[in-house]
Structure formats: structure tokens, C-alpha cells
Amino acid sequence: xxxxxxxxxxxxxxxxxxxxxxxxxxxxxxxxxxxxxxxxxxxxxxxxxxxxxxxxxxxxxxxxxxxxxxxxxxxxxxxxxxxxxxxxxxxxxxxxxxxxxxxxxxxxxxxxxxxxxxxxxxxxxxxxxxxxxxxxxxxxxxxxxxxxxxxxxxxxxxxxxxxxxxxxxxxxxxxxxxxxxxxxxxxxxxxxxxxxxxxxxxxxxxxxxxxxxxxxxxxxxxxxxxxxxxxxxxxxxxxxxxxxxxxxxxxxxxxxxxxxxxxxxxxxxxxxxxxxxxxxxxxxxxxxxxxxxxxxxxxxxxxxxxxxxxxxxxxxxxxxxxxxxxxxxxxxxxxxxxxxxxxxxxxxxxxxxxxxxxxxxxxxxxxxxxxxxxxxxxxxxxxxxxxxxxxxxxxxxxxxxxxxxxxxxxxxxxxxxxxxxxxxxxxxxxxxxxxxxxxxxxxxxxxxxxxxxxxxxxxxxxxxxxxxxxxxxxxxxxxxxxxxxxxxxxxxxxxxxxxxxxxxxxxxxxxxxxxxxxxxxxxxxxxxxxxxxxxxxxxxx
Numbered sequence: 031x032x033x034x035x036x037x038x039x040x041x042x043x044x045x046x047x048x049x050x051x052x053x054x055x056x057x058x059x060x061x062x063x064x065x066x067x068x069x070x071x072x073x074x075x076x077x078x079x080x081x082x083x084x085x086x087x088x089x090x091x092x093x094x095x096x097x098x099x100x101x102x103x104x105x106x107x108x109x110x111x112x113x114x115x116x117x118x119x120x121x122x123x124x125x126x127x128x129x130x131x132x133x134x135x136x137x138x139x140x141x142x143x144x145x146x147x148x149x150x151x152x153x154x155x156x157x158x159x160x161x162x163x164x165x166x167x168x169x170x171x172x173x174x175x176x177x178x179x180x181x182x183x184x185x186x187x188x189x190x191x192x193x194x195x196x197x198x199x200x201x202x203x204x205x206x207x208x209x210x211x212x213x214x215x216x217x218x219x220x221x222x223x224x225x226x227x228x229x230x231x232x233x234x235x236x237x238x239x240x241x242x243x244x245x246x247x248x249x250x251x252x253x254x255x256x257x258x259x260x261x262x263x264x265x266x267x268x269x270x271x272x273x274x275x276x277x278x279x280x281x282x283x284x285x286x287x288x289x290x291x292x293x294x295x296x297x298x299x300x301x302x303x304x305x306x307x308x309x310x311x312x313x314x315x316x317x318x319x320x321x322x323x324x325x326x327x328x329x330x331x332x333x334x335x336x337x338x339x340x341x342x343x344x345x346x347x348x349x350x351x352x353x354x355x356x357x358x359x360x361x362x363x364x365x366x367x368x369x370x371x372x373x374x375x376x377x378x379x380x381x382x383x384x385x386x387x388x389x390x391x392x393x394x395x396x397x398x399x400x401x402x403x404x405x406x407x408x409x410x411x412x413x414x415x416x417x418x419x420x421x422x423x424x425x426x427x428x429x430x431x432x433x434x435x436x437x438x439x440x441x442x443x444x445x446x447x448x449x450x451x452x453x454x455x456x457x458x459x460x461x462x463x464x465x466x467x468x469x470x471x472x473x474x475x476x477x478x479x480x481x482x483x484x485x486x487x488x489x490x491x492x493x494x495x496x497x498x499x500x501x502x503x504x505x506x507x508x509x510x511x512x513x514x515x516x517x518x519x520x521x522x523x524x525x526x527x528x529x530x531x532x533x534x535x536x537x538x539x540x541x542x543x544x545x546x547x548x549x550x551x552x553x554x555x556x557x558x559x560x561x562x563x564x565x566x567x568x569x570x571x
Contacts, residue, residue, distance in 0.1 A: 033085060033086045033089060034087065036067070036071070036087075036088045036089055037067075037068070037071035037072075037074075037075075037087040037088045037089075040064050040065075040067035040068040040071060040088065041068045041071070043060065043064035043068075044061060044064040044065045044068045046060075047060040047061035047064055047065075048061060067088060070087075070088055070091070071087035071088045072087075074086075074087035074088065074090065075087050116368075116370070116413070116435075116445075117413070117415070117435065117439075117445060120141060121415045121416070122439055122445060124415065124416060125415055125436055125439040125440055125481060126439065126440075128440075128480065128481045128484035128485055128488075129439070129440035129441075129477035129478070129480055129481040129484075130477060130480070131480045131484060134484070144512075145512065145515055146512065147512055147513065147514060147515070148511065148512065148513075149511070149512045150418075150422065150509060150510065150511045150512075151509075151510050152418065152421055152422075152492060152495075152496055152508055152509055152510070153496065153508060153510060154495040154496055154497075155495065155496055155497030157497055158494050158495050158496075158497055159493070159494045159497050159498060159499055160494060161490055161493065161494055161499055163490070164483070164486040164487045164489065164490040165181070165209070165486070166181070166182045166486060166489070166490075166500060166501050167179045167180060167181060167182070168180055168182060168407060168429045168430050168502070170264065170332045170334075170360055170361050170407045170429075171264070171331070171332025171333075171360035171361070171407075173360075173405075174325065174330050174331065174332050174333075174360055175329060175330020175331075176263075176329060176330050176331045176332070177332060178211075178229075178263045178264055178331070178332050180210070180211055180263075180264075180430055181208075181209065181210035181211070181430070181482070181486075182420065182424070182429070182430040182431065182486070182489075182501050183210060183420060183430065183431055183432075183433070183482060183485060183486060183489075184205075184210045184211045184212070184213070184231075184409075184430065184431075184432050184433075185201055185205055185210070185211065185212045185213055185432065185433070185434070185437050185478075186213055186411045186432035186433055186434035186437075187213040187214070187215040187216065187233050187266075187268070187271070187336070187432075187434065188201075188213070188215045188434050188438075189214065189215030189216055189217025189218075190214075190215070190217050190218075190220035190222060190223065190289075190290070190293060191217045191281060191285070191290045191293075191294075191461070192215065192217065192371075192372040192449070192459060193215075193458060193459055194454075194457055194458060194459070194460050194461060194465075194466030194469065195220075195222045195289075195466060196222075196457060196466045196467065196469040196471050196474075197438075197441060197457070197458045197459070197466065197469060197474075198220060198222040198223055199222050199225055199226065199471045199475070200441050200469065200471045200474035200475045200477075200478060201228075201437060201441065201475075201478055202222070202223055202225070202226045202227075202228040202230075203225075203226035203228065203471060203472075203475035203478070204228070204437075204440075204441075204474070204475040204476070204477070204478020204479045204482070205228035205229060205478065205479075206226050206227050206228035206229070207228075207475060207476070207478075207479040208478065208479035208482040208483055209229075210229070210482055211228075211229040211230065211231050211263060211264070212228050212229065212230055212231070213230075213231045213233055213266065213432065214230055214231065214232050214233050215233055216233050216234070216235025216236075216237065216239060216268050216304065217239055217290070217293065217294060218232075218239040218240025218241075218293050218294050218295070219232060219240055219256060219259075219262070219293070220289065220293040221289075221293075223261075224261065226475070227261060228261075229261065229263045230261050230262050230263060231262075231263060231264045231265070231266050232256070232257065232262045232264075232265055232266065233266045233267075233268050233336070234253075234265065234266070234267050234268065234324070235268040235304055236268070236278065236304055236305045236306070236307060236308045236309070237294070237296075237302070237303065237304040237305065238253075238310075239293070239294035239295060239296070239302075240252070240253075240256055240293065240294060240295055241253035241256060241257075241295070242295050242296075246303070246305075246309075247309055247310070248309070248310045250323070250327055252295070253324070253327055253328075254327040254328070257324075257327060257328035257329070257331065258328065258329050262328070262331065263331065263332075264331055264332045264333065264334070264360075264361070265324050265325070265328050265331055265332070265333040265334075266333075266334060266335065266336050266361075266363060267317075267320065267321060267324065267333070267334070267335040267336070268335070268336050268337075269308070269317075269335055269336065269337040269338075270336075270337050270338045270340070270365070270383075271336070271338060271365050271369060271371065272338040272365035272366045272367050272368065272369030272383055272386070272411070272412060273367075273369045273370055273371035273374045273378070273379050274371060274374035274375065274378040274379065274382070275337075275338040275340055275367070275378070275382055275383040276306060276340060276378075276382065276383075277306060277374070277375065277378050277382075278303065278304050278305045278306035278307075279303075279304040280301050280302065280303050280304070281301065281302035281304075282301055283298075283299050283300050283301050283302075285452075285461065286298055286299070286300065286301075286302050287461060290302070290461075308320075312556070313347075313351075313553075313554050313555055313556065314344075314347040314348040314350070314351035314552075314553050314554070314555075314556065315351045315354075315355060315357075315553055315554060317335070317348060317351070318348070318351050318352065318355060318357040318358075318359070319357065321333050321334065321335060321357070321359050322357050325360070332360035332361060333359060333360055334359035334360050334361035334362055334363065334406075334407075335359055335362060335363070336362075336363035336364075336365055337362070337363075337364065337365065338364075338365045338366070338367060338369070338383045338384065338389065339364065339383070339384040339388075339389035339392055339393070340382075340383060340384065341558065342392065342543050342546075342547045342551075343547040343550065343551040343552075343557075343558060343559055344551075344556050345392065345393065345396065346396065346547055346548055346551030347551045347552050347553050347554075347555070347556060347557075348553075349396045349397070349400060349402075349551075350551055350552070350553040351553035352400070352402060353400050353402070354553055355553075358402065358405055358406055359406060360406070360407065361406060361407040361408065361409060362393060362406060362407075362408050362409070363408075363409040363410070363411065363432065364386060364389050364390045364393050364408065364409070364410045364411070364428070365386070365389075365410075365411050365412065366383075366384070366385050366386020366387070366389055366390075366410070366411065366412025366413070367382065367383035367384055367385045367386070367389075367412075368385055368386060368412045368413045369386075369411060369412050369413075369434070370434060370435050372449040372450055372459055373449065373450035385412070386410055386411070386412030386413075386423075387412075387426060390408070390410050390423065390426050390427050390428055391426055391427055391525055391527075392543065393408060393427070394408060394426070394427025394428075395427075395526075395527060395528040395541070395544075396528075396533070398527070398528045398529070398530055398532070399528040399529075399530070399531070399532040399533030399534070399539065399544075400531075400533050400534065401530050401531050401534060403530070407429045407430070408427060408428050408429050409428060409429065409430050409431065409432055410423050410426075410427075410428035410430075410431055410432070411431065411432040411433065411434070413435070414431050414432070414433045414436060415433065415435075415436040415439070416485065416488070417485050417486070417488035417489035417491075417492050418492065419431070420485070420489055420501070421489060421492050421493075421501070421504055421508075421509070422509050422521075424501045424502075424504045425504040425505055425506050425508050425509045425521060426506060426509075426521060426525075429502070436481070437478060437481065438458055438459075439481075440474075440477045440478050440480075440481035441456075441458060441469070441474040441477060441478060442456040442457075442458065442469065442474060442477075443456055443458055443459075444456060453465070456469065457469040489501065496508060505522065506520060506521035506522035506524075506525065506527065507520050507521070507522040508520075509521045511524060526539075526540070526541045528541065528544075533548065547559065
């Protein structure tokens with residue numbers, strides 16, 4: 031049968047070549063490849079793990095080979111320039127151009143379908159403004175002992191261990207050159223973060239890496255020693271991340287190198303575990319007390335937390351604890367479900383957590399409704415690469431934006447999506463020294479700074495076109511979205527935005543989420559409303 035044709039032909043050629051070899055040694059050039067194919071086919075027939083290989087000896091491997099390069103074939107030859115999977119070719123090209131400071135203008139017209147549903151734009155003014163500076167800053171922790179004037183665009187959390195030494199070096203050197211901050215990720219502060227002296231935001235996760243005792247609990251003394259370093263500008267407590275909220279992590283023992291062990295404060299030869307929850311607190315009030323403790327131990331540096339929104343009543347419990355105790359974080363970073371990571375279960379990366387837009391507006395609205403918005407800054411992260419992405423996010427309630435994958439593109443990421451394999455082709459997401467040593471730190475650091483600078487220049491131009499002076503003036507009325515082929519709405523009309531004090535009275539605003547969960551949220555427990563617990567109890571009977 032035809033499915034055995036290649037195998038049969040290789041066997042016949044092997045026999046003929048063997049006979050020919052008896053009279054002419056040149057037959058060896060035919061015998062070796064033919065015998066190799068025949069051997070492969072024989073193994074396919076005898077093995078039992080793959081039915082496909084038994085039914086299609088040799089031929090099955092062509093199928094496996096084509097399947098293995100399918101993502102690359104689609105990415106380079108099939109996908110549309112605007113197909114976001116997860117980032118479009120157009121988005122990646124813009125980052126590459128701005129990182130290299132080469133021409134990023136476009137000819138002939140937009141590739142966007144301006145009459146397609148979800149197309150967005152910012153309206154321009156008949157009287158554009160003029161603003162030369164693009165160094166837009168926001169003060170975080172105005173009442174703290176050591177406030178920080180952050181750029182409106184910064185490097186989001188990526189840990190040493192997930193990223194290579196040279197990737198960390200390039201990002202931090204670029205942040206130093208451009209005057210913006212570099213979030214350490216929960217893997218703590220490595221020597222590579224310190225080498226170039228760029229501003230750091232130290233992220234503290236549930237594993238308390240860099241500030242833990244032998245049992246994995248938070249160690250105040252060890253935290254204080256590291257936190258007072260002048261290079262550490264803010265402290266960020268990570269509650270959850272967008273790509274896999276509610277899910278812990280394990281760095282297998284085999285990957286815990288001496289450097290990673292020293293950086294994280296964990297033993298070599300053992301799995302490095304990030305629990306799914308914190309051991310330092312278990313209630314909303316406990317969370318705020320822990321934030322206050324971190325602020326005090328750091329010498330008064332701005333301290334806040336990062337979270338991906340999940341159950342709204344849990345966030346409402348935190349907000350009620352703020353209102354009742356007046357213990358406030360200096361900032362909150364909202365991470366959207368569209369965020370990336372080195373590795374996450376498929377169901378988590380696709381179907382767990384609230385996307386950034388809705389999560390950001392819920393946090394913003396809650397703080398506005400409690401009259402706390404002017405005392406707490408909000409950062410946001412979730413697939414941000416362009417100045418318009420920043421403008422839209424600020425218009426929806428953020429004070430600044432963070433990006434991780436955008437800055438990875440700036441230092442050479444090609445979206446190979448092999449971050450979890452330790453075989454990153456560009457030396458970014460790997461601990462394989464033969465790969466990461468090829469990454470040239472000075473060149474990539476320049477690209478990081480240039481991507482940041484050119485993106486903020488584009489943001490300045492957008493603001494001037496809209497007649498504005500500073501990103502803080504952006505509001506939901508400035509961003510328009512097509513909701514059907516014949517209907518357009520501003521974000522102010524599409525979404526319900528609360529007014530200051532709306533949550534302070536006895537009447538709950540006419541907003542579906544607040545109406546459903548606000549009254550029953552508790553500041554003393556991360557617990558579902560009583561009616562939900564009752565429903566769960568009835569189903570368990």
C-alpha cells in the first residue's frame with residue numbers, strides 16, 4: 031500500500047546498495063541514508079506508543095516535522111499584519127522600529143478597518159497644543175517619607191530566572207539611561223539588577239524571595255536590609271498576576287542554580303515554590319497592615335500592591351478595609367488577564383481573571399466612590415506597546431502604565447513562544463549561557479531607552495493633537511470606539527463611571543457589580559457573600 035511505499039523503497043534500496051557495495055565502495059553513499067531510513071521505518075513498525083507511526087512508517091515523521099514548524103509558518107507567511115496572536119506583526123514592527131530609532135511612519139493608509147466593530151481612536155482638537163517635553167511623570171507616595179516621581183511608562187515585572195542575566199542587565203541599563211523604573215518581578219533583586227543602577231521596584235510575592243526565613247515565611251529584618259538600598263524606589267506586594275491568578279508556581283530543583291538560590295534565598299537542589307496565597311496575612315485588613323509594615327521597614331518608600339481582579343467582593347473587602355482603617359497603599363497596580371508569563375496552564379492563561387480594561391475601571395470607580403482616588407495612584411499593565419495603548423489606559427483611570435512583553439520586543443524577542451523550554455532563540459528567556467551570552471547588553475540597553483523615549487514622544491504628539499498638556503488630562507470622553515458599523519460611543523458613554531462619594535451613602539450606585547456585591551463585602555475576611563455560601567452548601571448536600 032502507498033503508506034508503506036517510502037519504507038519499502040528504503041528497504042529495497044538498502045539491499046541493492048549492500049549488494050553493490052560488494053563490488054564498488056561508492057555504494058556506501060547510497061547504503062548509509064537508505065539503511066537509516068529503513069531502520070527508522072522498522073522502529074516505527076515495532077514500537078507501540080504511536081499508532082500513526084505504525085500505520086505510516088517514515089511518512090509520519092514528515093507530518094510531525096511540518097506540525098513542529100506550524101507556528102513559525104503562520105507567523106511569518108499566513109497571519110495578517112493586524113492579527114493579535116498574541117501580538118500582531120504590526121505591533122511588533124512598531125516596537126522594533128522605535129527601539130532602533132528608525133523611521134516608524136506609515137505610507138498609503140491605515141491597515142485598521144476603521145468601520146470594523148471595536149475600532150478605537152482619539153479625537154483631535156481644532157486648536158492643538160504645543161508641548162516640547164515628553165518626560166511625563168506622576169508622583170507616587172506624596173505623603174510618604176521618600177516619594178517617587180515615576181515615568182508614565184515603565185518596565186513591568188519579569189524575574190531573574192524567567193529572564194536571563196543579560197536580559198536583566200539590558201533592561202536595567204536601559205531604564206537607567208531613560209529615567210524610568212524596572213520592576214524586579216517576584217524573583218527578588220539579583221546582582222544583574224544592581225549592576226547598572228537603574229531604578230527598581232521590588233516586587234514581593236507569596237514566596238517572599240529575598241526576604242524569607244528558612245521556612246519560607248516573611249523575614250522583616252532581611253527585608254529591611256535590602257529595601258533601604260537607594261536603588262529600590264518602591265515596594266510592590268504581588269497578590270496575583272494576570273496570566274495565572276490564583277495559581278502558585280514551582281521552579282524545579284534542576285533549574286535552581288547557585289545564582290538563583292542566592293538571589294531568592296532558597297536552597298539549591300530543592301524545588302522553589304511560590305504558594306498560591308500569602309502566609310503573612312489572611313484578611314483585607316491584614317493585607318493593609320502588611321503594606322504599612324513594608325512601608326515602615328523600607329524607610330518610608332512608596333508601597334502598594336499588584337493584583338489581577340477576580341471575585342469582586344474580595345476587592346471590595348480590601349476597599350472597605352481602606353475606608354474603615356484609613357490605612358492606604360500608596361499605589362495599586364492592576365494586571366489584566368491578557369498579561370503574559372513564562373509558563374501558565376492553558377485554562378488559566380485563556381479563561382481566568384478579569385481583562386485589564388474592566389479590572390482597571392472597577393478599581394478606579396471604587397476608589398472614586400470612596401473619595402480615596404486622589405490619595406492612591408493606579409498603574410496598569412496588559413498588552414501595552416504603543417502611545418495609543420497608554421493614552422487609552424490613562425483615559426480609563428490609570429495614572430501610569432507598565433509593559434513587559436513590549437520591552438522584551440525592544441531587546442530582541444521574536445515571539446517564538448518558547449519561554450518555558452529554556453531554548454529561547456534570542457537569549458532572553460533562558461538560563462542557557464550558550465544562548466544568553468550572545469545578547470549584547472550595550473546595544474539592547476540603548477534599544478530599551480529608545481523604545482521608551484520614542485513611545486513617549488508619540489504620546490506627547492497625541493496629547494498635543496487632542497489639545498492637552500499632560501496625560502493626566504485624558505478622560506474617557508477622549509477615546510471613541512465603534513460598537514457597530516453605524517454606531518460610535520465614547521468610553522464615557524459606554525461605561526458607568528462613579529462620582530466622588532457615591533459609595534459613602536446608604537444608596538448603592540446603579541452599577542451591576544456594585545449593586546450585586548458591595549453591601550455584602552467584608553473587610554475582615556476574603557469570603558463570599560452569605561447567599562453564595564448558602565447556595566454552595568445546598569449543592570453539597
